[in-house]
Amino acid sequence: MIIDITEVQTINSFSGSEFLKEIYELIWLFVPIFVLILGIVIGVLVIVWLERQISAVIQQRIGPEYAGPLGILQALADGTKLLFKEDILPSRGDRRLFSAGPAIAVVSILLSYLVIPFGSHLVLADLSIGVFLWIAISSIAPIGLLMSGYGSNNKYSFSGGLRAAAQSISYEIPLTPCVLSISLLSNSSSTVDIVEAQSKYGFWGWNLWRQPIGFIVFLISSLAECERLPFDLPEAEEELVAGYQTEYSGIKYGLFYVASYLNLLVSSLFVTVLYLGGWNFSLPYIVLPELFGMNKIFGMTIGIFITLAKAYLFLFIPIATRWTLPRLRMDQLLNLGWKFLLPISLGNLLLTTSSQLVSL
Amino acid sequence: MFLLHEYDIFWAFLIISSVIPILAFIISGVLAPSSEGPEKLSSYESGIEPMGDAWLQFRIRYYMFALVFVVFDVETVFLYPWAMSFDVLGVSVFIEALIFVLIPIVGSVYAWRKGALEWS
Numbered sequence: 464m465i466i467d468i469t470e471v472q473t474i475n476s477f478s479g480s481e482f483l484k485e486i487y488e489l490i491w492l493f494v495p496i497f498v499l500i501l502g503i504v505i506g507v508l509v510i511v512w513l514e515r516q517i518s519a520v521i522q523q524r525i526g527p528e529y530a531g532p533l534g535i536l537q538a539l540a541d542g543t544k545l546l547f548k549e550d551i552l553p554s555r556g557d558r559r560l561f562s563a564g565p566a567i568a569v570v571s572i573l574l575s576y577l578v579i580p581f582g583s584h585l586v587l588a589d590l591s592i593g594v595f596l597w598i599a600i601s602s603i604a605p606i607g608l609l610m611s612g613y614g615s616n617n618k619y620s621f622s623g624g625l626r627a628a629a630q631s632i633s634y635e636i637p638l639t640p641c642v643l644s645i646s647l648l649s650n651s652s653s654t655v656d657i658v659e660a661q662s663k664y665g666f667w668g669w670n671l672w673r674q675p676i677g678f679i680v681f682l683i684s685s686l687a688e689c690e691r692l693p694f695d696l697p698e699a700e701e702e703l704v705a706g707y708q709t710e711y712s713g714i715k716y717g718l719f720y721v722a723s724y725l726n727l728l729v730s731s732l733f734v735t736v737l738y739l740g741g742w743n744f745s746l747p748y749i750v751l752p753e754l755f756g757m758n759k760i761f762g763m764t765i766g767i768f769i770t771l772a773k774a775y776l777f778l779f780i781p782i783a784t785r786w787t788l789p790r791l792r793m794d795q796l797l798n799l800g801w802k803f804l805l806p807i808s809l810g811n812l813l814l815t816t817s818s819q820l821v822s823l
Numbered sequence: 824m825f826l827l828h829e830y831d832i833f834w835a836f837l838i839i840s841s842v843i844p845i846l847a848f849i850i851s852g853v854l855a856p857s858s859e860g861p862e863k864l865s866s867y868e869s870g871i872e873p874m875g876d877a878w879l880q881f882r883i884r885y886y887m888f889a890l891v892f893v894v895f896d897v898e899t900v901f902l903y904p905w906a907m908s909f910d911v912l913g914v915s916v917f918i919e920a921l922i923f924v925l926i927p928i929v930g931s932v933y934a935w936r937k938g939a940l941e942w943s
Contacts, residue, residue, distance in 0.1 A: 492832060496839050546847070549855050554864035555876070566844035573840040577833060588832045595903055602896075613878070617866040621877045629885050632892040639899040647906040709867055714851035718844055794942035797888065801940045805895070805931075809924065819909060820917055 499587055503576055506771070507724045511538035513775065514724075514782050521786045545717035553710045557614040564611025565711070565718035571603035572725045579732050580655050582742050582766030593653040594642050597733065598635075601688065604722070605631040608697065611719075612707035623706025626793065627690065627697035633797055634687040634694075637804035641677040641684070644815040645670055645737050658741030665746050671738045676811045678738050680804050682780070685730040687800070690723065692785040696793060727781060728774070735773040742766035887939045891931065898927045 512527070512535055519526025527534030552558055575597045580586035590596055605628045612624015646652045648670065649660035661668045671678050687694040698706030708719050735741060744765070791799065866873050905912070905920050934940060 492835050493839070496832070496836050500839065500843075546851050547854050548851075549857055550848075550851055551864065553866045554861070555866060555873075562848070566841075566848075569844055570837070570840045573843070574833075574837060577836050587836065588829070590829060590833075615866065616877045617873075618868065618877045620866075621881070625881060625885050629888055632896075633888060636892060636895045636899075639896070640902075643899060643902055643906050646903070647909055650907070650910055652903065652907060704867065704869075713855055714847045718847060797940070797942050801888075801891070802935070809928065813921075813924075816909070816917060816920075820914065823910065823913065 495587055499576060500573075503573070503725065503728070506728050507721060508535075508538045509775070510724050510728055510778065511541075513778065514785075517779065517782045518786060521783065542717055542721075545714050545720075548713040550713035550715060551710070553615055553617065556616040556710065560610045560614025561710070562715070564607045564609075564614060564707075565715045565722065567607030567610065568604050568722040569607075569718050569725065571600055571607065572722050572729060574600045575729045576732075578654050579729070579736060580658060580741060581770050582763050583655060583659070585742075585763055585766060586655055589653055589655050591651075591653050593651075593655075594646060594657070594733075594737070595652050597729075598639055598642060602631070602635055604726070608707050611711070615707070615710040617710050619703045619705070619709045620707050623697045623703045623709070626703075627707060630690070630694065630696060630796060630800075631688055633800035634684040634804070637680050637800065637808040638684040638688065640808040640812040641674070641681040642737065644674060644677050644812050647812075647815055647819060648673060654736050654741075658736055658743065661740040662743045665744075666740060669738060669740045674738065674811070674815070676807060677815075680808045680811065681734065681738070683799075683804060685734065686781060686784065687796075689726045689730055689781070691727065691781050693788040693791055694796060695790060696796060699790060727778070731774045731777045731781070732770070734777050735770055739773050739777065741773075742770045744769060884942060891934055891939060894927055894930060898924070 515534070515537065516526050527537035530536040530540045552561060577587050578590055578593045578596055580589070608627040608631075609624045612620045612622075612627065615621070645657060649657045651657065651660075657670075661670055690697055696706075697703075698708060703709070708716060711719065866877070868874070901923070902920065905916065909917075931940075
């Protein structure tokens with residue numbers, strides 16, 4: 464009898480601890496996601512601030528200065544304002560498509576952050592398909608733009624949506640062979656492995672030096688994928704009012720705004736990961752852990768800091784191009800994508816495979 | 824759906840990130856004012872009354888580019904597994920992949936000469 468009771472008790476306690484353990488695991492599944500999303504939100508706010516300040520400097524004006532010190536809180540104030548603005552649904556449009564468009568654009572871009580590593584263990588999911596997941600998911604966003612352009616039932620929106628779809632599919636094609644050559648060089652699609660492959664020789668080990676052509680093609684294509692200024696045909700103010708965003712107001716417009724900056728951040732983070740050596744300190748002959756001792760948490764912080772520093776320094780290029788290059792025409796855009804970048808990127812892939820073949 | 828444990832976090836992330844726009848819509852629905860009027864809800868056409876629908880025929884060129892896109896996109900999808908196991912497979916498979924890439928290139932040269940890649 465006594466044995467029975469103790470047995471039952473042990474079984475009970477065991478199942479109880481199992482249950483607790485499951486809850487614990489579930490919480491631990493969600494904590495990093497929330498931390499990442501919080502980080503992304505802060506990152507986007509910083510980008511908006513940076514863009515406005517740099518634009519102001521380029522145009523010799525002051526820029527945001529009242530909301531918070533140096534106008535840091537300007538983007539937050541704008542977002543809050545958009546929450547309070549009326550959400551207008553055009554009477555002749557398709558309500559479901561109109562609302563689903565911005566949501567799909569934001570969610571699909573947010574999902575790409577899943578595979579970005581901020582340190583050797585600081586990645587949400589170190590999937591073996593890594594960059595391929597990014598390529599796959601990033602082509603969902605144009606569907607959202609097309610839906611919003613079509614759902615508005617406005618001629619400007621419709622043209623803008625079509626242009627957005629045409630542009631992003633045209634520049635997806637040169638982008639994928641570039642990423643393919645990178646994963647060929649590092650023999651893995653996992654973003655962590657790609658960064659590890661660049662960790663030797665400081666910044667001489669960056670893929671930037673091994674793939675200069677690929678880097679330039681990637682840079683141009685990712686600018687076009689983000690719809691940044693030399694390629695902002697889908698929302699060209701002078702021709703299409705605001706493209707697919709014409710009918711939007713309130714928080715749905717805000718979601719498009721957030722989506723474009725999320726896209727900019729994710730592409731600069733991918734440039735960092737694929738070409739600029741990720742979280743590595745990147746100065747030859749200096750090994751950071753030896754410099755500061757083997758403190759793990761400190762190492763992680765340094766990793767995050769270096770990744771973000773590289774990404775944000777890189778962001779100066781897209782922001783400066785916005786105010787230096789004029790917009791392309793539609794035929795020039797498609798010619799650049801199909802007749803110039805596509806052959807170059809395929810040639811680059813061939814060159815990479817040949818050099819890998821020689822080194823086999 | 825949850826067959827692969829590696830992708831659990833992907834689904835969790837998908838759920839949480841889909842909550843974000845829904846939450847934004849709900850908050851804005853509670854906070855934002857609403858006053859409707861026939862002029863306000865009509866679609867914008869530079870200030871004049873909208874003429875006809877926007878759901879009409881569009882340029883065939885978009886369709887042509889989409890077709891060429893499908894060819895190249897599927898091709899690159901097939902090239903990924905090849906690139907992953909490149910160091911194991913060696914020269915013979917390199918030549919096979921070369922032939923595989925050449926076929927769409929010949930196709931695209933044909934499309935180029937036929938004018939499928941011309942905008943105007």
